[in-house]
Amino acid sequence: MSVEVSVLDPAALTEEDVDRYHALVTSAAAVDRPENPPLTRAWTHSWLTTPDTADRTTLYWSARLGGSIAGVGKLVLPGHENGRSAEVDLRVGPEQRRRGVARALLAAMAPAAQEHDRVTLFSWIVADAPPAFLAERLGAEIVHTNHLQVLRLDGGGADRWRTPEPAGYRSVRWIGHVPDDLLELFATAKKAIQDAPLGGTATQIPVWTPERIRAAERDLAARGVERRVVVAVHEATGEIAGLTELQFHPERPRVGIQQDTSVRREHRGHGLGRFVKAEMLGWVTATRDLRPELVMTTTATQNAHMRRINEELGFELARRIQLAEIKTDALRAALG
Template identity: 35%
Template sequence: MEIEPLDPAAAGSSVLEGVHEVVSAADRLDKPGAPPVTFDAAIGRLENPQPNLGRALRWVARRDGRVAGLAALYFPDAENSHLGLLELTVHPEARRRRIGTAVLSAITPELRGRTVLECWNVTKGGAGVAFGTALGFEVVDETVFQTLSLVGADRCAWEVSPAAGYRLHTWHGSAPEELVTSYADARRAIADSPFGRSAYRFPRWTADRVRESEADRRRRGIDHRVVAVVHRGSGRVVGFTELQLYPHRRDLGYQGDTAVLAAHRGRGLGFCAKAAMLRLLLAERPDVEQVVTSTAAANPYMVNVNVALGYRTTRETVILAQDTEKLARRRAQRSVARGWWGS
């Protein structure tokens, strides 16, 4: 078996086709009912990952010359500079052959300076959980994935106006200068969301940080849309919802954060903002067929808001976590005992 770095921009067609096959086969097993992953979507996901994950390193694992697994390791910065985030995918036909173990061993030295390694979106009850817990990872949170099919959706629920004293303001790409500071304040309200025992810390948003994030999305061709809830009396943003459209997956929208400041909750403002987003999406991007979103399982209020909008639960996942010091010790012990972890 060989484990080697992967640069999607420089890799040959045979490697990229192997990556696509691994992703497709894993999705068919781990995400039943999800649309098939095209080649462009699989490679685009590597080249254009979710914003705010930081620097990325990638590897492929070959077995008998064929791509059997791949890994992406992300290094968030700022308040999450203690954290490493790992995506590890092994072809179903190659599982239980120590490929994942060998990949994890090979990339562990890259985690120097990080204290916790987490794996997100691991299918609950699936092979990934069994693999991780056998290697000392713990389940620290659970997430619900929901999907809304725009084709044939009941749009009556989306026809809702904001409560008295509030208005909606929408934009693509960049927040208006007069709203960017209060928008940053509203973004910080997402920190009230439950996140279990995960070591992840929500961003401490400022106006400057909003502008940096907007510029990053523009560079990567991500269509970022926001519906903000503005308090008429103060003129400040007190809630928002966001949605992203990636260039490699134009038929699919990714519903991002939704939050309302504590003093303005209980008025249905989050529901109203999400409904307005769906109306706008339908009018402006008829090529989008589905919207997906994820919510902490410990947040049944938002899960139920999504259900009321027409979403259905399609997948449950967990976050696995382990201290990197513990991971390094395990690697060293196995190396001594077996000569090579995963041999």
């Protein structure tokens, strides 16, 4: 039985289509990511209809076996410094694996990537799982490894996160829009993440500017994502010395997704990374209408310092996630 692949138009999805794709992605997630909270139908709908922005275009393909949905592929085309790369995200039902579904999807996606001048393809995959085995067979290189750490919140009080402010610093926090008077300082502080270990990946960390921050805020607001930010302000200079960001998506409102945590080089050694993360956890657990159940964060395997901070705060290792990369023309050659 041959695999039939076609372009998927998110605008043409019916409610029945979403139901079928939801059944597929949840069955795949149960096998590949069993420790994650169950995916909601709203999550599937959001994943299938990611809106395009000035910094991101998304293309989709559907694969069928015998007329039934067997897999779905998503090709994300980032802009700016990553304008020559594309991210591949494949979901294949467990019962349809080892039947050529993923390869058929990749065979359709690789030419499209080349049409958009993308010379490198990358994908975040679960280590020691079928996607990793396929990546190895196709000749992809594992260029970076993250530890996924999770914190399960049991409803305990926010006092357990209480941490004294480091001498000479104070915390400031907000939801969504960066205050205008802090925007330039926040953009400068976010550049501290540039020295995070990334292995040999071709993928570049965004260089944040005030304009890009405002564009990202508009994108998050349009998707109903709540972003909370805690920063440590240096009293003597007024500059933002450290920061942490946490997102809550409407399709999984009880799950906090950790974004950047970084400290400017000249302010390291004062415990600011642990301080801002503890402040964030105390804040969200004390927010009655939020009631978070789980916080998820990924940290580079090489970043032992941040992994240790997470462990001290109660995070536990869930799994390793690897970044696989391959040149687009090399993938096409491997697929034959």
